[in-house]
């Protein structure tokens with residue numbers, strides 16, 4: 001019998017939680033023969049809804065699930081966990097500026113960062129709740145017991161959106177699109193790097209001749225896709241975000257095939273692409289499949305790409321400044 005993997009999901013009663021939990025419980029992520037125990041963390045007002053979701057997970061009779069626990073306290077929810085999926089955060093209210101949202105959500109990640117000291121020594125943390133890069137930075141700074149490299153923020157949804165957009169334009173199946181690197185912040189400044197993407201093994205900008213589209217509408221569409229989903233659905237992306245989180249975890253758990261990469265926001269080691277040390281920045285990543293990963297070096301960057309990366313870097317540095325009192329030195 002394998003040792004149970006314990007996974008905590010915050011914001012478990014929310015939209016993303018509802019799409020995510022069943023897929024984790026089903027064995028899709030960690031394996032059909034891998035027991036999982038799931039801790040749901042919610043605000044007191046949403047505990048009843050979390051209970052309903054837990055009842056439904058039980059009703060699926062997944063053979064992989066060894067337990068579902070519901071908490072409104074992060075110290076209990078994070079006790080002994082191997083994965084922390086930090087999805088819950090306050091949504092942006094009407095008329096709210098991005099900096100207000102950053103300030104509003106910061107304290108959640110201070111407390112959750114501290115509580116992560118209770119986790120298993122080998123814990124991995126992925127932050128989805130927005131602004132996810134800066135929230136991950138706050139959690140990481142407040143949890144010096146866990147190595148910084150264990151923290152990530154999710155840019156996989158942006159990668160998936162960009163892949164789908166290029167595939168549609170090139171009229172190829174999405175599986176033909178590889179190495180779609182998203183650089184920087186999960187926000188409207190992110191840079192989806194079409195110059196290093198391959199379509200059927202060829203550079204995407206050679207396959208798609210419309211350079212104006214690539215440099216213009218393609219980037220804008222990916223950067224603003226979240227807002228477009230809200231405009232169409234009346235609610236923010238949920239199933240696609242959950243699906244991207246499943247992809248994110250799988251990418252970190254499994255060895256990345258030779259010559260491939262995926263996108264995730266991880267702490268800069270200060271040595272890659274001029275990004276200051278410690279900033280949680282989306283890079284091209286290769287997982288070694290043993291719990292470690294590397295930031296892939298030497299990706300060629302054109303002056304166009306470098307300019308875009310500077311824009312998203314500037315935004316992230318500004319966000320770091322807004323929360324500097326929440327970051328432990």
Ligand code: NAX
Nearest residue numbers: 011013014015016041042043046088089128129130157241
């Ligand atoms: P919902 O509002 O449906 O759910 C959020 C849940 O979090 C609520 O049930 C709330 O009670 C809970 N919550 C709030 N504060 C909490 C706390 N301190 N501890 C535990 N639970 C808490 O939002 P949902 O659509 O599920 O989105 C969740 C987060 O994901 C949002 O911040 C959203 O902006 C972010 N997203 C991030 C994406 C990414 O690619 N990184 C894409 C999708 C999504 O927009």
